[in-house]
Amino acid sequence: MNPRIACMAAAFFLASVAVPTAHAAGWIDQRSVIAVHGDATAGAAKATTCVACHGPNGNAIIPAFPKLAGQRAEYLAGELHKAKLGSRPDSPMTALAAPLTDEDIANLATYFASQARTPSTLPPADSAVLSRGESLYLHGDPARGVPPCQGCHGSDANGPADGAGHLRAWPALRGQNGDYVVQRLKNYRDGKLMDSSNDFVMHGVAQSLDDGSIQAIASWLASLPPGAP
Amino acid sequence: MHAQRLSIPFRTIPLALAIAAALPVHADSGAGIDTWRANKLDPSAGAASEGCDPNGTTWLAPGTRRSPTGNLYHCPPPAPQVTAHGDWQHYGVLQLGYLGTGGDDRNALWNRYVHWDSELILGLLDLSVERPEDGTYANVRASRISDDDQYYQAVFGRAGSYKVQAFLRDMPNVLSADAKSIWNGVGGNVLTLSNGLKPGGSTSADVAAVSSAAPERMLSVKRSKQGLGFNMYLTPEWTAYANLSDEQRKGARPYGGPFFFNFPFPANGGALETVKPIDDSTINVGGGLRYAGTAWRMDLSYTGSFYRDRYTRYTYETPFALYPVVPGAVSAPLTTGQMAMEPDNNYHNLKATFTRKLPMNGELSLTASAGRMSQNDTLIQPIDCQGVFGIGLGGSLQLGPQNPFLYDCSKWNTTAALSRRTADMRIDTTLLDARLVLQPASDVTVRGGLRFNRDDYRNGYLMYNPLTGDYGYVSENGSQGSVVPGEIGLFNPLTSPSALTRIRSLPLDLQTIDADLGADWKIGDRNTIGATLAFNRYEPTNRERRQIDDKSLKLTWVNRSLDWLTLRANYTYKTSDGDRYEYDPYDFTYSSSLPGYVPPQGGTPSHTVEALRKYDMSSRDEHKIDLMATIMPRDDMTISGSLRGDWNSYDAKIGRQAYNTTGATLQWEWQPAPTTTMSVYAAWDHSQLRLSNVQDQQNGAGTDPRLGGPNYAFDGQWWLRDKQRNLYGGATFDHRIGRVRLDASWNYTYSRGIDAYAYAGPTALAYPATVPGAGPGSGEFPAMVYRIQSLTVGVTVPITERVSMRFFDYYERGHVSDWHYLGFDQTLVQDHRVYTDAGPQSYRANLVGMLVNVQL
Amino acid sequence: MHPRSRLLRAAALLGFWIAALPGVHAQQTREDLSRDLPASGELTNADVQSTGRSLLAAPGFAKAKVATNPAFPDATPVGEKTCIACHQLEADHFTHTLHALGLHAAAKADPSIPVCETCHGAGSQHAQAPLTRGSIIAYTKNGGTPIEVQTKTCLTCHEGGPRDHWLGSIHQRNDLSCSDCHNPMAKFSVEGSLARDSINETCAQCHKDVRLQFNRRSHMPLPEGQMSCVDCHNPHGSLTSPLLKTNTVNETCYQCHAEKRGPFLFEHAPVRENCLNCHTPHGSNQHALLVAPVPFLCQQCHVNQRHPNDMHTPQSLATGSNPDERIMGRACNTCHANIHGSNAPSGSKFHE
CATH class of the missing domain: 1.10.760.10 (Cytochrome c-like domain)
Structure with a gap:
């Protein structure tokens, strides 16, 4: 190869890698979601930590926390997988989701999905x-x-x-x-x-x-x- | 006299100025050519290199959707990175790189329509500038592989308002890469023998030596085209468009040159494959006005095309001397042959279409078109010679009544020897067309059409020399009459009243009338069936038949009842028949139709065999079947297949008897992820052409035209079957691993043709002595093979957000064997036959490329 | 230095400069773009005046109005902003197509011109129940919209011109929709809003057999990207059965091969009648797109006495016992070179 071309190519290459490249952090593709069929009993057993914020059977009493009862299992599983990504370190879910395995997540999701959602106890708005x-x-x-x-x-x-x-x-x-x-x-x-x-x-x-x-x-x-x- | 060359120096005007002075050129799918500019490096002009947006098509659903037929849409390319400058924004790509070729990179097939060498190239420049405020945009697209292979295009306009476009395109066409010319002056219009060869006085051995010592050269033609166009909305209903293009062709190509037969006369005659210069320009002009309203539509257009050739003829020296078949006589020394080039011609065409919407969801469309093709180029002299031509009896080259077969060049080598100095030929065309479509019910559509087309051939040419009173022409540069006495090609009622020769041109008017009627019926939601009856009456003049009628019935079926299958099928039956077939309608163009013609002893030889049916005039039956299926086995997969068959059987004992083609294709496409696509295709097609011919037995003097008569005896009949089989296969693969993109594609084409012959007896052959025995026989030619395999592998590596590099290798292996050129690798000169092109050669070649891709 | 190398080097440096300095000019993000888009309803006078010029919508978009969806005639328009709230990735890909450029500019000048709903019809039903097929005019398989509605919608703006003879054309009769070949939602091709990379690839979706014929030994430069199917054919319908753009086969060929137009002093009748008597346009195993090898091609019609009607065997080839110019190399055309017609007064048999 012509030495001048080689030099030019090398210069180009070096100069361009010097500029930092930005790339997106990972994200979960929820366009292909498989059905979640976990073990509700195992999920119930694992859910003891959850009820502190999310209420008994997943019916959160504190309005700032979401009710999990009766929610779609695939959605719940998705939320736990997203928490595991750790993109929001300040969120309590990040630390809590970190030790969960895929099987745990499926079980928890199945358990909460099978629970019945109770109506709100707060007075309705205007x-x-x-x-x-x-x-x-x-x-x-x-x-x-x-x-x-x-x-x-x-x-x-x-x-x-x-x-x-x-x-x-x-x-x-x-x-x-x-x-x-x-x-x-x-x-x-x-x-x-x-x-x-x-x-x-x-x-x-x-x-x-x-x-x-x-x-x-x-x-x-x-x-x-x-x-x- | 050379025709005036009309050339517009577009190349000297910077493109910007050209746009400013724009007369617009707009090629669209309705009229004109130049609809696509790209090159072999990237036939998609940049779309393929963009890759896929890894995010996919939509956040809302997986995969991509399918077209209504069922084909998967491709993954969309990533949105361009746009840079804003106030009101304007720009985006684009610049691709620069280096290509390296290796292997048999001078091969003609490898270089057919591309010119790449080891050099730096501009792979692609595609820059768009837009102003979103009002939709104004401009775009420049260019790619330069070499001087001979490049294109530049610039467009600017406002969306929905107007568009101005200009382009420049150079494209090579390599015809031969192993040509050896015994002439100097290739590319020009005067070919002179090289290396000391004596015109009209060299031996075959001399010529063979010069040919083999000649350097191998490339014969190619480069097309350079410039175009300008515009397209504009005058009002929401009216649009106007106009375009202008100039294409120059320059180069040279293998051609021909006759100096009478060599095959019956050893060391005599001459079949010379000379080299024709190509130096011409074609200016195409088009323009029109279109109206699209709520009830009416109208389209008025003009198309003009002007062809100008630099040369009216080219001349070439012949190396060989001739000798007459009469003992003791001598041939006049002939040294020069001439070949007329295509005449400058003009073409005008006006077309108007009116369409009216009708109740019942219908439309009536009427079209009228009138055109004229004309040429009035200066004619060349009948022969280019000095002194005398013909045969000198008794060894003398003295003109006079004692030498009736010797002719005076001075009476034939100027245009004074012509009945007319210019061609003055013209064809006027007329077209009338009416179409009606109605939908009387929501599930029934009825359509009908009528069409009238006429070509009026104006003028004819009488071959008459006012200087001598002879009718006819000087055959084969004077050589035929210099070998065989009385065969110069001239008739004279006084001196050669029995000469049978062409004396007139053949006017070819034609008229066609078409009528068709059809209906389509939607059965339920999922099935459509249709039928069309069509009739065509073709009336040519001065041909074997005065009237040929085609009748056809076409049945169609579209089925979508299964969710995973779209099926389209159709069957056509066509039968063609005509009035009485006259095997010789050409008498009026021969001297036998002139007063003073005296049939030779034995009678006027028959023109051809009575049983011949020329296939454009013969009766024929055709069956045609087409099947197309699109199958959707999975959401991310498509399989499409097609089956075709076309069977033609001609009612002919002599001539083309059958022409059948069948084929099948299968394509599989899979897009498992937005950044992964692969496809595989396989196809096969087969064609068979059968013909029959019959050798004459009476040395050209036979007067009985019947098949089975003494001249065209059954023993002399022979048959040929040409079978072509093609196999195609290929695969593509495109995948991203992380941010690196891999792509590969493989293509395979294998064509094999066999010509098999059979004969009733040895008298059918050109050389009966080459076959044993006296009875029928058969054989076949060596297979004609074209087998080509190519593999491209590439990897694209992103360096920064805007810069990426692509490395690719393109390897191709071609094997070609054409029996026409067997033996040409040994010598291009065989007795008095001189060839220039040694024919297509097999090759293995490689192209490696390194491209840097920058997002602008 | 060679001027060509100079040009290439300059271009390389230019590209390097543009690539290496990304921060100099503001990049427009998708969020910026979406904020620029009008919602449905009127732009305020202030918005119009703030553009600094009073623009008329381009004439080509005067017909742009909310498309009629016969399946849901009571749906009301919702405006582009509502559509792209959910369909952002589609909008991302759509934004830099020619339709988007034009419709956005037209909508800025005349707020009654919709963008998405020009083609897809009023969106209120779809917005409330997107899984109901046909609630929006969809151009895909299983989208729920009949093909006639799809083509009628496109033709609202694109009627006439090259699509003059769509009704009754072979593609229309075979139930093809515009979206079988076109996809204006992203820039798949550089020109033509096609569904594939190029015109040739688009046609090859169904006509693969024709596309593969171009891979044969002699072919016109379509695979090399120098021409496209649309140079000869009008897929939208035309006056001729093979969908040619001119009145006859020969006039189509003369567009690029004008030298064959003549008329010549001496014509070869099958040439004047139809180029396809001897040539096959999509690809051939013979030289020069011929239907059959010479001399057999000629011997289908020429049984004249003397030299045309002899049967040749491989013995007539250069390697045989009787090499014969009538079958070697270019065979008949070595002497009858001006086979398409001759303008030489001595050329009645095409020798000159």
Whole structure:
């Protein structure tokens, strides 16, 4: 090879590796999700640590923590796998999820999925707020670019009706704790939760939500009794 | 006299200026050529090297979707990295690198349409600049592999408003890489013998020595094209477009040159494969106005094409002397042959289409088109010679009545010897077309069409020399008449009243009328069946038949009832028949139609055998079947297959009797992940062509045209079966490991052709003595083989966010064997036959490349 | 230094400079872009004035309106911002296509022009129940939208011109949708909004057999990327049965081979009638795209007395006992070189 070409190529190479390259940290692809069939009994046994925050049988009493009871097993498993990625070291779940094996995660998810969700004990919000929340959930707000949540989360907020394949990882929201939903949506909006493909979707969705809308949706979801509407 | 060369020096105008002065050129799928610019390095012009976005198509679902037929869409490329400058933004890629060739890298097949050497190249420059505010954009795309192989393209416009495009493209076409020319002046229009060969006085051994000592050279033609175009919305309904392109071809190619037969006369005659210069330019102009409204649509267009050839003819020296078949006579010394080049021609065409939407979801479309192809190039003289041509009886080359077969060059070597100085030929074309489609019910569509097409051939040429009163032409540069007395090609009612020779050109008008009627019926949601009846009447003039009628029925079926299968099938039956077949309609073009013609003793020889059916005129039956299936076994996999068959049987005892082709393909494609794709294909096709011919037995004087008569005896009949079989196979693989991308592709093509012959008796053969016995026999030619395998392996390594490097190797092995060229590796000169092109050669060649890819 | 090398080196340095200094110019992130996009509903006057110029939507987009979806006629438009809230990755890929450039610019000038919903129809039903097939005009298999609706939607803007004869054309009758060949949602090809890398690859999805014929010994430069299927054929429909762009086969060939147009003083009748009498356009095992090897190609019609009708065996080849110019090399064409027609007054048999 011509020595001048070799020199040029080498110079190019050296100069370019000197510039640091940025690359994305790992993220979980939730577009291909396999069904979770763990052992609920083993999960129950492992869940003793969980109830401290998430309440008995996963019905969290403190509104800042999410209810796990009756949630889709694949969604719960996904959340635990995301916690294991450790992208948010300050979150309590990071340390708690670290020692879990895949089998543990499947068992825990199966256990909590099999529990029944109890209705909220807090007083519901103001009816204007609830009605706004319902409208946003069912019809979205085209003027602001807010898509209706029911598209993915189901008209009854129990997750998509057809629970096949990757749709299993889309969570039920019915009766979820309001404060938790508010914080979660704000985290999505601020780009703090980017651990999976579904997170990327929610990040986009949350861009159009202002604080008032977030509060309305969360309040309405929290006010829904469990079971069909 | 040389025709004026019309050339526009586009190359001297910087591209930017050219765009500013733009007369637009826009090639779209409706009209024009130049729809794609790329090269062999990357036929996708950059799309393939972008790779896949590892994120996939959507966050909402896995994999990619399928087209309605069922083919998987490919993974989308990653979004470009855009850089903003205020209102504008830009993105692009620059690919520079180095290519190295090795092995048989001078081989003609390896270099067919590409010119790469070991050198630095511009792999690709693709830069786009946009202003999102109003949709204005500009794009430059270029790639330069070498001087002979490069393209540059620039486009600017505003989305939905207008577009201006300019391009420059050079492309090589290598015709021979092992040519040895005994002439000097290759590439020009005067070929002179090299190395001391004496025109008209060299022996075969002399010529063979010069040929073998000649250096091996490449004969190729380079096409250089420049184009400008624009396309513009005048209003939301009206668009206008225009384009202009100029293509120059320059180079040389193996051609020919006759100095009468060598095969019956050892050391006589001459079959010379001379080298023709190519130096011409074609200017194509097009423009139109289109209207698309709610009820009406209209399309008015003009197309013009102007061909200009630098040379009107080229001349070449012949090395060989001739001798006559009459003992004691002498051939006139002939030294020069000439070959007319293609004449400068003009083409104009106007076309108007009106379409009206009809109730019942229908449309009526009417088209009218008129065109003219004309040329009026200066004609060349009948022969290029000095002194005399023909045969000198008794050894004397003195003109006079004692030497009736000797002719005076001065009466034939100027254009004064012609009945006309310029060609003045013209064809006027007319087209009328009407189409109707209606949907009387939601599941039924009815369509019909009528079409009338006519070519009027204006003018004819009479071969008459006003200086001598002779009709006819000087055959084969004067050589035929210098070997065989009376065969110069001239008829004269006084001096040679029995000469049978062409005296007139052949006007070829034609007219076709087509009519078709069809219907499609949707059965349920998943099945569509259709039928079409079509009729075509073809009426040529001055051909064996005055009228040929084609009738056909086509049945189609589209099925989507199974979720994993899309099936399309169709069957066509066509039958072609005509009026009485006249085996010799050409008498009026021969001297036998002139007053004063006296049939020779024994009668006028028949033109050809009566039983011949030329296959464009013969009666024929055709069955055609097509099957296409797309199978979806898994979400990430597609299998597609096709079956084809076309069987033609011609009603001909002599001539083409059958032409059948069948084929099958299978493709498998798998996209397990956004960054992994692979595919495999395999295909096979087979064709068979059968013909029959019959040797004449009476030395060219036979008057009985019947097959089985004394001249075209059954014993002389022979048959040929040409069988071609092609096997194709290939695979591609594209995968990312981390951030490194691997790609590989393998392609295999194996073509094998066998020509097998059978004959009724040895008298059918050119050389009966070469076969034993007297009865029928058969044999076959050596297989004609073309087998090519190529493997490309590449790896792309990202260096920084914007820079990556691609290393690849492309290895190709080709084996070719064409029996036409058997023995040409030993010598290109056999007696008085001189060849220049030694034919296609097998090769093994390699291309290695290192490209640096920079995101701009 | 050779001027070519100079140019290449300059280009290399330019590229190096652009690559090595990423921070000089602001990079537009996807978030920036999405904030630029209009939601449905009117832009305020302030927004329009702030662009500093009053723009008319380009004429080509005047027909852009929310597409009609007969399956869900009561759906209402939701606007691009709502669509891309969920479909961000699709929007990422779509943003730098020509459709996006034009529709975004047109929507900025005239807010009543939708972007996504121009092709996909009103999105309110789909937004509420995206798994309902056909709730949005989908162009994919199992998307739930009938093919006639798909093609009718594209033709709302793209009617006419090259697509003048779509209705009744062979592809339309075989139930092909525009999206079988085109995919404007990402830049798969450099031109034409195709579904594959290039025009040739797109056609080869179904017409693989024709594409493979181009791999034979003699072929036009289609595999080398120098031309495409669309140089000769109009896949959207045309007046001729093989979908040619001109009125006849020969006129198609003359576009690149104008030297064969003539008309010549002396014509070879099968040439004037149809180039395909002797040539096969997609690829051949013979030299020069011929249907059969010379001399047999010619001997299908030429049974004239004397030299055309002799049967040749391998003994007539250069390696045989009787080498014969009528079958060696270019065979008949060594003497009858101007076989497509001759303009020489002595060329009635194409010798000159």
